[in-house]
Amino acid sequence: MKILPTRAASVSRQGLCTALLVASLTAAVGVSPPHNTADADDPAKDPKNPQGMPHGTPNLTLPDLRPKGRPGLPGANGPGKEDTKDAATGIPATALDAYRKAAQRAAADMPGCHMPWELIAGIGQVETQHATYNGARMTADGTTDKPILGPQLDGNGFATVKDTDQGLWDGDTVYDKAVGPTQFLPSTWAQYGADGNGDGVKNPNNIYDAALGTAKYLCAGGKDMNRPGDLDRAILSYNNSRSYVNAVTEWMRAYQQGNVPSLPDRTGVGTGNTPSGNAPSRNVPSGSGSSTPSGNAPSTKPQPSKPSPGGSTGTTPSKPEPGKPGPNKPDPGKPGPDKPEPGKPTPPAPQANRLERVGDGKTWEANAGETFKEKARVLVRDQSGKPMAGARVRFVLSGDGAAFTDASTELTVTTGKDGTAEALRVVAAPKIGKVEVTATVVGRDLAAVKFAGKVSVLAAEQVDVVGKPSLQADPNSAFADRFTVKVLAKGGKDVVGSAVTAKVTKLDGKPATDKGGKPIGPYFKGPDGKRTWWLEAGTTDKDGVLALPALLTDGESGEYVLTVTTADGKAHTFNLTVKAPTATLSSPKPTPAA
Numbered sequence: 323m324k325i326l327p328t329r330a331a332s333v334s335r336q337g338l339c340t341a342l343l344v345a346s347l348t349a350a351v352g353v354s355p356p357h358n359t360a361d362a363d364d365p366a367k368d369p370k371n372p373q374g375m376p377h378g379t380p381n382l383t384l385p386d387l388r389p390k391g392r393p394g395l396p397g398a399n400g401p402g403k404e405d406t407k408d409a410a411t412g413i414p415a416t417a418l419d420a421y422r423k424a425a426q427r428a429a430a431d432m433p434g435c436h437m438p439w440e441l442i443a444g445i446g447q448v449e450t451q452h453a454t455y456n457g458a459r460m461t462a463d464g465t466t467d468k469p470i471l472g473p474q475l476d477g478n479g480f481a482t483v484k485d486t487d488q489g490l491w492d493g494d495t496v497y498d499k500a501v502g503p504t505q506f507l508p509s510t511w512a513q514y515g516a517d518g519n520g521d522g523v524k525n526p527n528n529i530y531d532a533a534l535g536t537a538k539y540l541c542a543g544g545k546d547m548n549r550p551g552d553l554d555r556a557i558l559s560y561n562n563s564r565s566y567v568n569a570v571t572e573w574m575r576a577y578q579q580g581n582v583p584s585l586p587d588r589t590g591v592g593t594g595n596t597p598s599g600n601a602p603s604r605n606v607p608s609g610s611g612s613s614t615p616s617g618n619a620p621s622t623k624p625q626p627s628k629p630s631p632g633g634s635t636g637t638t639p640s641k642p643e644p645g646k647p648g649p650n651k652p653d654p655g656k657p658g659p660d661k662p663e664p665g666k667p668t669p670p671a672p673q674a675n676r677l678e679r680v681g682d683g684k685t686w687e688a689n690a691g692e693t694f695k696e697k698a699r700v701l702v703r704d705q706s707g708k709p710m711a712g713a714r715v716r717f718v719l720s721g722d723g724a725a726f727t728d729a730s731t732e733l734t735v736t737t738g739k740d741g742t743a744e745a746l747r748v749v750a751a752p753k754i755g756k757v758e759v760t761a762t763v764v765g766r767d768l769a770a771v772k773f774a775g776k777v778s779v780l781a782a783e784q785v786d787v788v789g790k791p792s793l794q795a796d797p798n799s800a801f802a803d804r805f806t807v808k809v810l811a812k813g814g815k816d817v818v819g820s821a822v823t824a825k826v827t828k829l830d831g832k833p834a835t836d837k838g839g840k841p842i843g844p845y846f847k848g849p850d851g852k853r854t855w856w857l858e859a860g861t862t863d864k865d866g867v868l869a870l871p872a873l874l875t876d877g878e879s880g881e882y883v884l885t886v887t888t889a890d891g892k893a894h895t896f897n898l899t900v901k902a903p904t905a906t907l908s909s910p911k912p913t914p915a916a
Contacts, residue, residue: 377472380569384572385411415584415587417460417503423533425537432538435541444573445504448570452503453502458470459588469493472499475507476497510539515531539559539560541556672708674713677763677771680742686774691750696773698773699744699745715764719732753821777819797903800872806867807867820888822888825856828843836878841853842878843878857870881898
């Protein structure tokens with residue numbers, strides 16, 4: 323076991339230093355202008371980046387421990403249940419889905435970053451234990467049922483960061499607080515916020531939006547997570563603490579080892595995530611054209627919280643008229659929302675009881691690289707056998723190289739009024755193989771429904787050469803150009819996924835050997851790094867094209883043939899020449915002096 327030292331002392335020291343560092347930014351009274359969260363290229367290069375300053379007390383427990391509560395996280399320790407062995411490296415299903423989708427989006431939008439989902443998950447674990455801190459739960463769309471807020475950044479043990487969002491996300495119009503599953507400062511969210519669930523809103527309280535925003539922030543400035551230095555700088559820019567970096571990377575490595583159970587979600591009931599009564603009445607703006615950071619702030623300016631005599635924040639509750647039931651006092655003669663009418667039992671809430679396949683059970687078929695015409699579609703029924711709306715269905719795609727049309731391999735879809743949920747279409751990998759889509763109901767142990775697909779390759783009609791490669795080379799060298807071919811079907815259609823082999827022989831088609839029977843002539847390097855004169859070169863890409871590996875030469879000159887052949891026997895040949903070695907003229911020896 324290993325335990326990192328707690329940050330209680332280090333946070334205090336760090337808070338004093340960073341408070342001085344940002345003193346010049348906080349001299350003005352009232353709402354300060356949005357902070358320069360980063361030089362837009364790379365927040366790690368900005369010494370005044372508020373996100374990297376002390377903004378909470380993260381959970382620095384390492385993954386090989388079994389904590390009895392939920393220590394650290396925003397503010398102070400919170401109560402929690404003792405972790406079980408199975409949950410030690412488990413992640414709630416919705417959070418796990420959000421992390422993976424964020425990494426897939428990052429791979430498409432920022433391919434040079436090489437963002438692993440396990441790194442985003444490490445941030446989520448250390449910051450808020452995957453959005454479960456202080457009893458928070460997630461609603462069906464991944465939004466927390468109550469805000470997860472860090473401490474007020476008033477310089478008391480943490481950084482001094484004056485308000486930048488007029489209390490929109492953190493409910494504080496004087497100072498900022500870190501917000502949401504990955505604890506973004508409002509000013510950082512204004513710059514790096516993202517819409518991860520496609521609902522048109524950038525909400526830091528939503529795990530899908532927060533996860534994608536985290537990926538954008540860590541990748542900013544062209545950082546590559548495959549480079550240890552960039553990885554280190556990225557995590558430090560999130561929280562400038564070596565202990566924090568160690569904790570995040572340890573969790574990342576634990577998740578990368580593969581033992582990551584998908585835990586059941588603790589479903590919450592949406593409350594609008596209105597922090598302290600100061601944010602808009604809902605997370606989603608009305609769409610009336612309000613001007614906000616990231617397009618999400620309300621059209622009216624909220625006022626600072628003022629406690630009322632009853633201890634609540636915001637407006638003073640109105641006093642009901644005598645004789646009439648008030649807003650919190652139901653009419654005695656009528657059943658209240660929590661009190662069923664006498665004589666009528668409360669019907670049980672509908673619960674998913676069965677998952678059915680919609681459509682026939684035939685195996686789907688598609689050519690390599692093409693999109694299947696069919697979609698995975700299922701019906702969820704409740705315990706009474708009726709179609710159930712609002713159930714969450716997860717579709718998981720397996721098959722090397724296959725993906726849904728949004729480039730993901732996992733989707734979560736909510737059933738409509740007719741009880742059905744439908745996945746996106748599947749794009750086949752550029753090679754022969756099989757795919758399978760498995761549908762399950764989130765949070766329910768019901769029999770899964772599976773959809774099978776078969777990937778075929780068009781029959782090749784001809785093999786053409788791409789470009790004009792040089793057909794001559796010097797001995798003990800290499801041919802200057804890589805030999806590239808294009809495989810076509812009837813009608814000139816590109817053949818995707820055609821398996822191609824390459825072979826070097828003498829002009830008569832026989833293997834080239836020396837007098838002792840040892841192979842000679844131009845050669846490739848095989849997967850084991852050894853010389854080979856016959857090679858499984860790979861499969862053609864989405865354009866029907868394949869470039870062979872470099873063709874090298876030994877010391878033997880002469881005429882040779884390179885034959886490129888498809889799996890169905892179509893071939894193209896290249897006549898090669900390895901030049902004779904150039905003779906070296908020896909200089910005459912000087913005549914010795916008499």
